[in-house]
Amino acid sequence: MASTKSNISGRRVTRRRASININDLAERAGVAPATVSRALNGYTDIAEATRERILGLAAELNYQPSSRARQLARGRVETVAFVLPRNSRNTHDPFLSDFLDALASALSSRDHDLLVATVREDEDEIQVYRRLIAAGKCAGFIITNSRDNDPRISVLRDLNMPFVVYGRASSNVPYPHLDMDNEAAIAGMVDHLFALGHKRFAYVDLEEEATFARLRRIGFELGVRRNALLDENVAIVRVPHTSAGGQSAIATLFDGGNSHRPTAVVCPADVVAIGAIQAVSARGYAVGRDVSITGYDGVPLGAYTAPPLTTMSQPTREIGQQLVDILFRVMEGADPAQFDAVMMPTLVRRASDGSPTLVEAARALP
Amino acid sequence: MASTKSNISGRRVTRRRASININDLAERAGVAPATVSRALNGYTDIAEATRERILGLAAELNYQPSSRARQLARGRVETVAFVLPRNSRNTHDPFLSDFLDALASALSSRDHDLLVATVREDEDEIQVYRRLIAAGKCAGFIITNSRDNDPRISVLRDLNMPFVVYGRASSNVPYPHLDMDNEAAIAGMVDHLFALGHKRFAYVDLEEEATFARLRRIGFELGVRRNALLDENVAIVRVPHTSAGGQSAIATLFDGGNSHRPTAVVCPADVVAIGAIQAVSARGYAVGRDVSITGYDGVPLGAYTAPPLTTMSQPTREIGQQLVDILFRVMEGADPAQFDAVMMPTLVRRASDGSPTLVEAARALP
DNA sequence: AGGCTGGGCGAAACCGCTTTCGGATATCGG
DNA sequence: CCGATATCCGAAAGCGGTTTCGCCCAGCCT
Numbered sequence: 001m002a003s004t005k006s007n008i009s010g011r012r013v014t015r016r017r018a019s020i021n022i023n024d025l026a027e028r029a030g031v032a033p034a035t036v037s038r039a040l041n042g043y044t045d046i047a048e049a050t051r052e053r054i055l056g057l058a059a060e061l062n063y064q065p066s067s068r069a070r071q072l073a074r075g076r077v078e079t080v081a082f083v084l085p086r087n088s089r090n091t092h093d094p095f096l097s098d099f100l101d102a103l104a105s106a107l108s109s110r111d112h113d114l115l116v117a118t119v120r121e122d123e124d125e126i127q128v129y130r131r132l133i134a135a136g137k138c139a140g141f142i143i144t145n146s147r148d149n150d151p152r153i154s155v156l157r158d159l160n161m162p163f164v165v166y167g168r169a170s171s172n173v174p175y176p177h178l179d180m181d182n183e184a185a186i187a188g189m190v191d192h193l194f195a196l197g198h199k200r201f202a203y204v205d206l207e208e209e210a211t212f213a214r215l216r217r218i219g220f221e222l223g224v225r226r227n228a229l230l231d232e233n234v235a236i237v238r239v240p241h242t243s244a245g246g247q248s249a250i251a252t253l254f255d256g257g258n259s260h261r262p263t264a265v266v267c268p269a270d271v272v273a274i275g276a277i278q279a280v281s282a283r284g285y286a287v288g289r290d291v292s293i294t295g296y297d298g299v300p301l302g303a304y305t306a307p308p309l310t311t312m313s314q315p316t317r318e319i320g321q322q323l324v325d326i327l328f329r330v331m332e333g334a335d336p337a338q339f340d341a342v343m344m345p346t347l348v349r350r351a352s353d354g355s356p357t358l359v360e361a362a363r364a365l366p
Numbered sequence: 367m368a369s370t371k372s373n374i375s376g377r378r379v380t381r382r383r384a385s386i387n388i389n390d391l392a393e394r395a396g397v398a399p400a401t402v403s404r405a406l407n408g409y410t411d412i413a414e415a416t417r418e419r420i421l422g423l424a425a426e427l428n429y430q431p432s433s434r435a436r437q438l439a440r441g442r443v444e445t446v447a448f449v450l451p452r453n454s455r456n457t458h459d460p461f462l463s464d465f466l467d468a469l470a471s472a473l474s475s476r477d478h479d480l481l482v483a484t485v486r487e488d489e490d491e492i493q494v495y496r497r498l499i500a501a502g503k504c505a506g507f508i509i510t511n512s513r514d515n516d517p518r519i520s521v522l523r524d525l526n527m528p529f530v531v532y533g534r535a536s537s538n539v540p541y542p543h544l545d546m547d548n549e550a551a552i553a554g555m556v557d558h559l560f561a562l563g564h565k566r567f568a569y570v571d572l573e574e575e576a577t578f579a580r581l582r583r584i585g586f587e588l589g590v591r592r593n594a595l596l597d598e599n600v601a602i603v604r605v606p607h608t609s610a611g612g613q614s615a616i617a618t619l620f621d622g623g624n625s626h627r628p629t630a631v632v633c634p635a636d637v638v639a640i641g642a643i644q645a646v647s648a649r650g651y652a653v654g655r656d657v658s659i660t661g662y663d664g665v666p667l668g669a670y671t672a673p674p675l676t677t678m679s680q681p682t683r684e685i686g687q688q689l690v691d692i693l694f695r696v697m698e699g700a701d702p703a704q705f706d707a708v709m710m711p712t713l714v715r716r717a718s719d720g721s722p723t724l725v726e727a728a729r730a731l732p
Numbered sequence: 733a734g735g736c737t738g739g740g741c742g743a744a745a746c747c748g749c750t751t752t753c754g755g756a757t758a759t760c761g762g
Numbered sequence: 763c764c765g766a767t768a769t770c771c772g773a774a775a776g777c778g779g780t781t782t783c784g785c786c787c788a789g790c791c792t
Contacts, residue, residue: 021748032772066502068434069748072777084467092460092666101450104484114484118470171540243670278670300458301667304609304644387778403780438747561757618768
């Protein structure tokens, strides 16, 4: 069928037309291609009987209009792009699968596709965005890991390309975004630990450009202030966003003759907290009794550390869905400035926090 | 510039042409569109001077041919699709980010895009593949989480659509794939533990359709045989592919008057092993001394459990690259049957394994 | 000088679809 | 019974590229 070019010589027979097209279908139905198009696209100026005949035939032959041709003709692009964050390399983001699934699913119910791109070693991040746009590969972007003064935001705005950001980026011009309330969440964690009786706090700051790192630290400082903690009872160390970072934070805080060891260590990420738990345990302290350690994110494995990690958990899937919702509003022409929702993560209390035992007892340890 | 329809009435001005097209560029260059196309696509029947003028102009105006129009005209589709495995929902695959990054990167260097789709709640998995194909959205598929007699494989073969599978699927017809040697890896793990002195083994089998689950169990059985373990010293339990599954496996193996507790518990996945470590520790045994527990995968957090997890680690990124390489060979017409590489994961020895202490000592515990 | 060759380029068809425009037929009112 | 109005559908012009075909003209040969 179709146009398989048979070739007696036995050389590679190629160019078989992949599938049926609108002309084939029209011919089979005994109508013009235009009529098929009308039938498939819900126009009203077509006899109901004709429409049903065509629809039936299309279903029978498993006809789907070529999305490329359709989008070209319509002058629309029904694809949204997500560029994997550069630092996602080797970062093993456990939420990405859920997040992408949510994005793809939300897009699919609007008949859009999800294009996932990456920044190759030999490229510049911004170049990737420009290339995707110039080639007309997408009609909008989902952006995560926003940094302060994120260049992507200004470029996309200049190019008049719809986008939505997960996170904030401290720009003076408003842009559509959705964020967790990092600040309130960490401050709330300090409140929680303070209420348990802790007086000596440490915070593990992140060596990371992303805005959320800054906001979480600010949240910690806010918590310090509103619980009137004494300066000499508050320490901040700054480490990479990894479990090894968590370990080295503990080394800084606990080793050496530091007489003011914290009883509560607030971490801005679960992976960091997990390293911290490991390091504190290795020093002979009981996490959750001698020392409380908290995380942020809600990674699944946090439930299986020893002790299980108390953390702030984010609703990944819902975030993905909402981002798509917002992006569509923007693509439909809504005022981008109105989208600035902030969601609150939920405290998942497991066993890495608790009332502090006597500091003296902790000090007496080897 | 271009065709912004200004509109005095103040109503929404739309239909601004997104970007410059080949006709604009041709006009600016004073040549025909065909010449621009030739210049951009490396044809030789064009004067070098003309080509350079056009290339320069294109760079200056940041012109990129519309990928949709180009692919339509060429009759090619430069997109590869990856359908997120159904069970990836809430599964928090920590490798996905790395895997996708590798795919997207390898595809990008061949000027192809990565389309990520998902199976919506209201859909059937196969439908998704059919729809993507019928709509001409992709020229090939990357398939993971293959199951025995995977229906996707037969459908794609029938439709003559190129694909490559990560994993094997026990089909009688050959198909292009790449796999880790699950069987040898787990058998090797048994060897390793046996060499450490273990005699009483348990294996945690997975309640999962995926072929790798079966192959890993077979690997265990192979290890049992070639080390001549006694039947009464070998137990197999079957649990879900989660940390909770690991916990319940330990409950089955250790609780109740079972007098033949294993000293080595081989797990077919790190998440499961992590649950098992937690459960064994909670029962008062020292993991790595009283009981050895091993995993498979190499999840990053495995390095921070207590004790750190000994496991078989897979090179995610390299797998992604190789899959793309294979897929392109197939798309170029290579015989699919020739692609059946099997790679060996590497043993990462940390601290969850060790020589067994006396079984009696373990039994004497509370 | 004239014919031939071939390099360089333009014209036009085409990819598969949408959408406007207008024509044909059926239906209705008077 | 005739013209007006609806209703339904076909023709054709795009969308933005690629590619075939053939023309034009410069350069070469004789």
